[in-house]
Amino acid sequence: MTHAYTALHAWADDQLTQRRSSGRARILVGLGTCGVAAGGQAVLEAVQKTIAEHMLEADVVQVGCIGMCFKEPLVDIILPGGPRLSYGPVGLSDVQDILVNVLLHNEHRHSRALAVIGDEPYDGLPAWKSLPFFAPQERTVLRNCGFIDPERLEEYVARDGYAGLARAVGEMTSAQVIEDVRRAGLRGRGGAGFPTAAKWEIAATHIARQRSNDAQAGESLKDYGYVICNADEGDPGAFMNRSVLEGDPHSVIEGMAIAGYAIGAGHGYIYCRAEYPLAIKRLKIALQQAREMHLLGTGILGSGFSFDISLKEGAGAFVCGEETALIASIEGRRGMPEPRPPYPAQAGLHGEPTIINNVETLNNVPVVIHRGAEWWASRGTEKSRGTKTFALTGKVQNTSLIEIGLGKTLREVIYDIGGGIVGGRRFKAAQTGGPSGGCLAEQHLDLPIDYDSLAGVGAIMGSGGLVVMDEGTCMVDIARFFLAFTQTESCGKCVPCRIGTKRMLEILQRIVAGHGEPADLVQLQELAESVRRSSLCGLGQTAPNPVLTTLKYFHHEYEAHILERRCPAAVCKALITYSIDPDRCEGCLVCLRACPGAAISGAKREVHVIDASLCTRCDTCRQVCKFDAVIVR
Amino acid sequence: MNPPNPLPSDQVMPDRSALIPLLQQVQAQFGYVPREALFDISRRLRVSPSEVFGVLTFYAQFRLKPMGRRSVKVCRGTACHVRGAPAIIEAVEGELGLQGAQDTTADGEFTVEKIACFGACSLAPVIVLEGNTIGNASPDRVRRIIRQMQEALNKEGSAAPGDSA
Numbered sequence: 022m023t024h025a026y027t028a029l030h031a032w033a034d035d036q037l038t039q040r041r042s043s044g045r046a047r048i049l050v051g052l053g054t055c056g057v058a059a060g061g062q063a064v065l066e067a068v069q070k071t072i073a074e075h076m077l078e079a080d081v082v083q084v085g086c087i088g089m090c091f092k093e094p095l096v097d098i099i100l101p102g103g104p105r106l107s108y109g110p111v112g113l114s115d116v117q118d119i120l121v122n123v124l125l126h127n128e129h130r131h132s133r134a135l136a137v138i139g140d141e142p143y144d145g146l147p148a149w150k151s152l153p154f155f156a157p158q159e160r161t162v163l164r165n166c167g168f169i170d171p172e173r174l175e176e177y178v179a180r181d182g183y184a185g186l187a188r189a190v191g192e193m194t195s196a197q198v199i200e201d202v203r204r205a206g207l208r209g210r211g212g213a214g215f216p217t218a219a220k221w222e223i224a225a226t227h228i229a230r231q232r233s234n235d236a237q238a239g240e241s242l243k244d245y246g247y248v249i250c251n252a253d254e255g256d257p258g259a260f261m262n263r264s265v266l267e268g269d270p271h272s273v274i275e276g277m278a279i280a281g282y283a284i285g286a287g288h289g290y291i292y293c294r295a296e297y298p299l300a301i302k303r304l305k306i307a308l309q310q311a312r313e314m315h316l317l318g319t320g321i322l323g324s325g326f327s328f329d330i331s332l333k334e335g336a337g338a339f340v341c342g343e344e345t346a347l348i349a350s351i352e353g354r355r356g357m358p359e360p361r362p363p364y365p366a367q368a369g370l371h372g373e374p375t376i377i378n379n380v381e382t383l384n385n386v387p388v389v390i391h392r393g394a395e396w397w398a399s400r401g402t403e404k405s406r407g408t409k410t411f412a413l414t415g416k417v418q419n420t421s422l423i424e425i426g427l428g429k430t431l432r433e434v435i436y437d438i439g440g441g442i443v444g445g446r447r448f449k450a451a452q453t454g455g456p457s458g459g460c461l462a463e464q465h466l467d468l469p470i471d472y473d474s475l476a477g478v479g480a481i482m483g484s485g486g487l488v489v490m491d492e493g494t495c496m497v498d499i500a501r502f503f504l505a506f507t508q509t510e511s512c513g514k515c516v517p518c519r520i521g522t523k524r525m526l527e528i529l530q531r532i533v534a535g536h537g538e539p540a541d542l543v544q545l546q547e548l549a550e551s552v553r554r555s556s557l558c559g560l561g562q563t564a565p566n567p568v569l570t571t572l573k574y575f576h577h578e579y580e581a582h583i584l585e586r587r588c589p590a591a592v593c594k595a596l597i598t599y600s601i602d603p604d605r606c607e608g609c610l611v612c613l614r615a616c617p618g619a620a621i622s623g624a625k626r627e628v629h630v631i632d633a634s635l636c637t638r639c640d641t642c643r644q645v646c647k648f649d650a651v652i653v654r
Numbered sequence: 655m656n657p658p659n660p661l662p663s664d665q666v667m668p669d670r671s672a673l674i675p676l677l678q679q680v681q682a683q684f685g686y687v688p689r690e691a692l693f694d695i696s697r698r699l700r701v702s703p704s705e706v707f708g709v710l711t712f713y714a715q716f717r718l719k720p721m722g723r724r725s726v727k728v729c730r731g732t733a734c735h736v737r738g739a740p741a742i743i744e745a746v747e748g749e750l751g752l753q754g755a756q757d758t759t760a761d762g763e764f765t766v767e768k769i770a771c772f773g774a775c776s777l778a779p780v781i782v783l784e785g786n787t788i789g790n791a792s793p794d795r796v797r798r799i800i801r802q803m804q805e806a807l808n809k810e811g812s813a814a815p816g817d818s819a
Contacts (some may be wrong), residue, residue: 058787059789090776093776258732338714352670353669353674355712356712414732415733420776490736639744
């Protein structure tokens with residue numbers, strides 16, 4: 022360990038000890054985007070108000086997301102010298118009750134009490150890792166999320182943050198760093214799963230060659246090459262990267278600096294979605310702190326290595342997740358992909374060798390270097406090492422951000438961690454990888470989640486979106502939904518993607534509207550195959566995946582739409598009718614008043630009737646009816 | 655022929671990669687990119703107006719028309735979709751009388767934006783009205799909230815008759 026890092030760690034420990042020895046409790050309010058959306062800001066204000074009113078000995082800290090989105094807003098209380106207790110969902114009316122009981126009356130139990138964030142149970146509260154939600158999880162990427170104040174460098178450092186960078190620049194050669202990443206078996210977490218070390222090696226070779234050419238030609242040496250962090254998380258329904266950037270921004274900065282050292286680059290860019298204002302704010306703070314403490318800039322941690330990072334905000338284009346399109350966007354051009362080779366690792370940004378890694382890939386790198394390749398690789402399977410985060414959403418009980426060792430089955434994720442399907446309904450499908458991924462069916466529930474198993478059934482790992490669907494989801498409509506997305510986001514450069522996805526979408530729109538013909542399915546399949554094979558970039562090559570997998574595993578739903586003019590999930594408007602069950606209707610007028618199209622007639626205590634010619638099938642009547650009297654067929 | 659350059663010739667020109675950040679600055683200030691700003695950026699960066707226009711229209715973030723005074727953002731991410739976002743979008747657009755690709759009401763009061771994903775999937779379906787997130791939205795509730803906002807506006811309007819256009 023370098024002398025500079027030992028000093029930094031001592032400083033961080035000192036800061037934390039000072040704060041902890043104050044004899045004051047610490048109250049942690051989860052203020053990631055999900056916490057804020059669930060009303061976390063108002064809870065924070067209520068916490069501050071309660072502390073002032075009751076003169077409680079407590080400090081308030083904002084933290085990132087621990088992953089229990091379904092229990093937001095979350096409030097944790099760390100007792101002075103004691104354990105950390107977690108409560109949620111905390112409503113405004115609960116705040117005073119919980120704080121006063123815990124801090125003044127030593128009464129820790131409460132209807133909102135969830136767990137102790139520690140190893141041992143405490144006063145009847147279970148240890149968090151024993152909860153069914155956390156027990157099957159393994160946290161490497163999310164090691165700090167929800168545990169540290171993301172706006173304080175010392176909290177990251179105290180948990181061995183920047184130890185990986187210190188080890189790299191202090192004790193290892195660049196080649197050794199790449200070798201460790203190779204031995205760990207780290208594969209890209211952005212979707213395609215390309216081996217990270219292989220990408221780094223290509224860039225390192227090209228940078229070394231340029232350097233020696235310039236030296237031989239007697240030219241002055243400059244910075245060569247770039248490290249880009251792809252934080253343009255564009256999959257609808259995916260927020261893994263956002264949570265890491267909001268909850269643990271330094272981990273990504275450290276990963277980038279190590280990558281820069283490994284390939285010999287002097288500069289990096291973080292390309293972050295503009296729709297993530299909180300992530301951008303926290304990154305800016307973290308970058309500033311890192312520069313002040315010589316973790317970025319000239320002579321990092323007293324070594325001869327220099328590296329700095331600029332932040333670029335994406336402007337909203339899904340295709341910029343593709344490497345060459347992302348580079349075009351940073352250069353100020355339309356984000357349109359280029360044919361490869363040359364790969365960016367050979368000639369990328371401004372023509373220099375460039376590596377582009379996803380947020381989660383870079384977040385893993387410091388762990389590989391600090392704790393060692395063997396430790397890191399002990400999780401996961403032979404070909405898919407390590408852990409992976411997933412945004413578990415849709416019709417699942419515990420909507421959440423989770424992290425598992427690769428190789429767990431879909432069933433374990435959905436039923437053990439996810440708590441099963443909402444309302445005890447029946448599982449129909451799980452969608453991985455967003456618009457580029459596929460839909461998995463019931464027969465895949467026991468499939469291990471790893472790169473190769475998913476690819477084997479036509480899906481992809483993707484960046485980690487995992488949307489659960491039940492019998493109320495129409496798979497033809499889902500295929501149409503994803504294709505409408507990719508069609509809009511197609512950059513228009515190559516014909517197969519620009520026109521092929523358009524024609525595919527038209528066919529799907531026809532089927533959903535009830536005008537499908539049997540021949541449509543044949544044409545859809547053919548088009549999907551050719552778009553997949555002949556598109557220029559990953560967007561077009563993967564756009565047909567949702568269509569191909571639904572055609573394969575849910576063919577009967579397409580047939581029902583076309584041959585019977587029927588939508589089995591009762592979703593596609595052109596194929597369903599609304600009526601009222603006279604045996605159940607109480608004549609309460611609620612649906613009649615709520616109907617925006619005035620399609621319902623009737624009087625008080627008389628059975629209501631829906632006029633099908635006026636009904637727009639907006640579903641309002643079914644949602645407001647307290648007697649389940651509205652029938653959809 | 656290059657367009658005339660208003661800046662002194664010895665001033666260092668920002669390079670082409672400043673184009674998108676400049677457009678973002680303009681958009682942050684005005685809520686859209688006015689025509690004059692487009693030409694100004696073109697002159698300063700020595701990039702043709704058609705190229706600036708090409709970049710501007712490529713990215714979803716940029717607008718060429720002003721925003722309405724009130725913002726309604728509806729999430730249409732996957733999680734929201736399977737939990738009923740299409741009905742929410744229909745309710746919002748129906749209540750505001752928006753048709754086709756129109757995103758701003760004729761009186762310039764409301765702009766409706768469809769967002770790919772807020773990342774608040776646990777609250778799906780989600781809409782954001784004037785910066786306030788409303789989770790587990792239903793079409794009925796959304797219609798009622800928008801009606802209330804419109805009624806509040808009408809009252810303001812009748813209270814200030816001198817303000818009429």
